[in-house]
Amino acid sequence: MQPDGSPPRSESRADDVAAWESVRDRLRARGLRWTPQRRALVAVLSQTRGHVTGADLIERCREQDPSTIPSTVYRTLDVLEDLGIVRHGHGPDGREEYHVLPDAEHGHLHCRACGAAWEITKDEGATIVASLEAARGFAVDLSHVTIVGRCRSCR
Amino acid sequence: MQPDGSPPRSESRADDVAAWESVRDRLRARGLRWTPQRRALVAVLSQTRGHVTGADLIERCREQDPSTIPSTVYRTLDVLEDLGIVRHGHGPDGREEYHVLPDAEHGHLHCRACGAAWEITKDEGATIVASLEAARGFAVDLSHVTIVGRCRSCR
DNA sequence: GCCGTTGTTGCAACTCATTGCAGCAAGCGG
DNA sequence: CCGCTTGCTGCAATGAGTTGCAACAACGGC
Numbered sequence: 001m002q003p004d005g006s007p008p009r010s011e012s013r014a015d016d017v018a019a020w021e022s023v024r025d026r027l028r029a030r031g032l033r034w035t036p037q038r039r040a041l042v043a044v045l046s047q048t049r050g051h052v053t054g055a056d057l058i059e060r061c062r063e064q065d066p067s068t069i070p071s072t073v074y075r076t077l078d079v080l081e082d083l084g085i086v087r088h089g090h091g092p093d094g095r096e097e098y099h100v101l102p103d104a105e106h107g108h109l110h111c112r113a114c115g116a117a118w119e120i121t122k123d124e125g126a127t128i129v130a131s132l133e134a135a136r137g138f139a140v141d142l143s144h145v146t147i148v149g150r151c152r153s154c155r
Numbered sequence: 156m157q158p159d160g161s162p163p164r165s166e167s168r169a170d171d172v173a174a175w176e177s178v179r180d181r182l183r184a185r186g187l188r189w190t191p192q193r194r195a196l197v198a199v200l201s202q203t204r205g206h207v208t209g210a211d212l213i214e215r216c217r218e219q220d221p222s223t224i225p226s227t228v229y230r231t232l233d234v235l236e237d238l239g240i241v242r243h244g245h246g247p248d249g250r251e252e253y254h255v256l257p258d259a260e261h262g263h264l265h266c267r268a269c270g271a272a273w274e275i276t277k278d279e280g281a282t283i284v285a286s287l288e289a290a291r292g293f294a295v296d297l298s299h300v301t302i303v304g305r306c307r308s309c310r
Numbered sequence: 311g312c313c314g315t316t317g318t319t320g321c322a323a324c325t326c327a328t329t330g331c332a333g334c335a336a337g338c339g340g
Numbered sequence: 341c342c343g344c345t346t347g348c349t350g351c352a353a354t355g356a357g358t359t360g361c362a363a364c365a366a367c368g369g370c
Contacts (some may be wrong), residue, residue, distance in 0.1 A: 033336050033347060055326060069350055074327065076348095092299075094249035094357090095326070109293060118291070127286040128302075135279060137307030138264060144247075144303040147283075152292030188317060188366050210356065224320055229357065231318095249327090250356070 019085075019101055020046040026083050040065055041076050045086065045100055050119075051108075054088075054096040087143035099143050107145035113154035120145065174240075174256055175201040181238050195220055196231050200241065200255055206263075209243075209251040242298035254298050262300035268309035275300065 023042050024034045044060045052060075054074060061068040077098060080086045087099045092110040099106065107120035107128075120128075125142045132138045178197050179189045199215045207215075209229060216223040232253060235241045242254045247265040254261070262275035262283075275283075280297045287293045 028337085031347080035336070035348065037349070053326090058326095067350090070326080071328075071351085072349060090245055090249040094245040094251065096249065109287070109291070111293075112296065124290060128283050131282040132264070132302065132304075136264070136273070137310070138266075138302075138304055139306075139310055140302055140304040141267065145300075147287065147293075147295055148299040149287075149293055149295040151294075155292070155294055183367090186317080190318065190366070192319070208356090213356095222320090225356085226321085226358070227319060 016046075016101060023080075023083070023085060026085075027079070030083075032079065037068070037072050038076050038079075040068070041073055042080075045080075048100045050103060051089075051097050051099050053091070054098065057098065087141075089144045089146050092146060092148045097146075105143055107142045107147065109151075110146060110148045111151035111154055112148055113150050116151060120147070171201075171256060178235075178238070178240060181240075182234070185238075187234065192223070192227050193231050193234075195223070196228060197235075200235075203255045205258055206244075206252050206254050208246070209253065212253065242296075244299045244301055247301060247303045252301075260298055262297045262302065264306075265301060265303045266306035266309055267303050268305050271306060275302070 020042060027034055027038070040061050041057065044057060044064070054077065057077070058068060058070050058073050061073060077086060077088070081088060085101060087105075089097050089099065089108060091097045091108075092112065097108070103119075105122050107125050109118040109120055111117070120142070122142065125140075125145070128145070129140045129142060132140050175197060182189055182193070195216050196212065199212060199219070209232065212232070213223060213225050213228050216228060232241060232243070236243060240256060242260075244252050244254065244263065246252050246263075247267065252263070260277050262280050264273040264275055266272070275297070277297065280295075280300070283300070284295045284297060287295050
């Protein structure tokens with residue numbers, strides 16, 4: 001799973017912290033604003049690894065500020081996605097699933113029978129990406145890929 | 156869309172007709188029922204090629220019977236999917252997309268920039284299916300696969 | 311042809327996500 | 341510190357899809 005030599009994924013590495021702190025400036029640089037609502041969502045995201053659904057994020061924001069409005073959250077997520085800070089895909093049921101730094105570039109594999117899920121790492125996804133690149137000149141967004149089927153043990 | 160006179164891709168081949176007519180018996184064989192609502196949906200599906208969204212199907216059923224109820228349609232689609240008569244995937248926005256006989260076994264490729272879509276045929280998908288089969292023993296449901304990215308001309 | 315079993319329907323309520331719009335406020339210039 | 345511009349928020353309405361439940365009706369049996 002972890003490539004040799006890579007440091008164990010600890011809670012918040014220094015460069016992750018830096019990445020989150022730069023969000024404010026990255027917004028400003030585009031003429032966008034740093035509002036309390038965005039601050040709250042970024043705070044929640046910075047404590048998140050892997051993937052979360054949109055509804056999850058709303059709930060977590062509401063824990064901190066019960067007046068959180070869904071449309072604001074979704075709109076902020078759109079903005080953050082433009083900045084490349086999060087990416088979204090869709091679960092097996094089509095619901096939104098957000099991928100958070102620093103593991104944004106991966107896809108998902110879901111077993112329809114047992115419901116288990118695995119990540120398709122960048123390395124693993126390379127075959128898929130390469131084949132569509134070669135055949136069609138198509139640039140696959142791996143983070144948006146969700147593949148459903150049956151896993152080894154459920155077959 | 157279709158210039159008149161030119162026969163569209165042959166509306167219904169003999170074996171397709173047979174497949175649709177057998178639906179009633181296939182339901183009965185499982186102890187399920189052949190109701191007017193199911194008859195209506197099957198009628199609509201039998202005139203459909205490729206893929207349609209759930210909302211599309213509801214609208215088309217309503218054209219014939221304005222009293223059509225969404226939940227009934229979705230539930231019937233679930234049943235038909237169990238029978239292997241339709242399959243569903245999700246569009247780039249996560250909305251349902253049903254694949255109808257006889258072209259059920261294909262995936263989709265969507266360009267995020269221009270919105271164009273292509274089918275991933277069974278042959279083309281073979282690479283993807285084979286690589287996950289080999290690496291994980293995972294049986295991919297190609298008809299549920301939607302891959303998003305940027306096409307050659309939009310890059 | 312009527313009856314009973316049980317799969318289905320219709321409906322209402324609910325979840326997730328999106329959109330239009332009017333009022334609000336972040337952040338810049340003075 | 342103040343005012344202005346314009347990006348953002350809150351809200352309400354909408355659309356897609358799901359679920360629980362009571363009433364209904366297919367259809368096999370009598």
